[in-house]
Amino acid sequence: MLADTTVWAWIGLLAMGAGTVPPLWAWYSRSSETGESHAVYYGTLAGVTGVAALAYLAMALGFGTVPTPGGDLPVARYVDWLITTPLLLLYLGLLARPSRRLLGGLIAVDVVIIAGGIAAVATVGTVSWVLFGVAAAAYAALVYGLLVSLPRSASAEADRVRAVFGTLRNITVVLWTLYPVVWLLAPTGFGLLTPATEMLVFVYLDIVSKVGFVVVAVAGADALDRLGAERGLGAGSEAASLDGGTAADSADGEHTTVLGDD
Incomplete structure (x- = not known):
């Protein structure tokens, strides 16, 4: 059983390593060809x-695994999710350009979801299920934000930007919804899956939701030219964020709101 989970972990490593190549190569190529790296x-x-x-x-x-009263806690997996899921939300925010308050709120809710999952794994009985329920409620709020609040911001962008955003948003919502289902079926929940099967499913979901997201985002990188990427969450937008986070539209429409305050 241990060998099975280890094999799936190595497969996950290879897939994630391969998935890191496209954005790095696109970054290098873009910088070499145009001098604008979209870093x-x-x-x-x-x-x-x-x-x-x-x-x-x-x-x-x-x-990365520690024993708890509720069973072994895969710390490495949850640390991964605590870092990577906010990064995925950040990328969606870079495309949709919501207010900083909205994006920060979505990331905060995401952290609550992951923290609730960690606490649910580490506890037992009713407490564990209550914590899982809290995480599930937070996830419902996150889905609302992704399906309703962010698109309102993206609607102000070019058609190509909205198309790329919509595809990436849909990938995120559909696949992230499967994670709590696996949690329920795994030993953390009803115990219908073995640890090896749980690892297999999580590796598969991670590959599709992370590598798939990255590949689609890189393929749609032409949308970045319509955003004025160098005015993204970089030094050039810091001054705007201090005085309200918005820049007035110029006559030729070059300036856009960049993650400003409400």
Whole structure:
């Protein structure tokens, strides 16, 4: 059984490592050809699969699991999710350009979801199920934000930007919804899955939701040209965020709101 979970961890490592190549290559190619690297965008994407690769390396080597009253807690997996899921939300925010308050709120809710999952694994009985319920309620709020609140911001962008955002948002909502289902079926919930099967399913979901997200984002990188990427969450927008986070539209429409305050 241990060998089975280890094999799946190595597969996860290889997949995440491979998934890190496209954004890094696109970053390098873009910088070499045009001098505009879109560093924030590509760096965010590379961070998603890069962090996940390190987490899978830890799991493959037998590190990152600690015993708790509720069973073994895969710390490496949850640390991965605590870092990579906010990065995925950040990328969606870079495309949709909501207010900083909205994006920060979505990331905060995401952290509550992961923290609730950790606490639910580490506890037993009614307490565990209550904590899982709290995480599930927070996830419902996150889905509402992704399906309703963020699209309102994205609707102000170009058609190509909205198309890429919509595809990535849908990938995120559909696949993230499967994670709590696996949690319920795994030993953490009803125990219908073995640890090896749980690992297999989580590796599969991680590959599709992370590597798939990154590949689609890189394929749709032409949308970044319509955003004025160099005015993203970089130094050039810091002054705007201090005085309200918005810049007035100029006559030719070059300036757009960049994650400003409400």
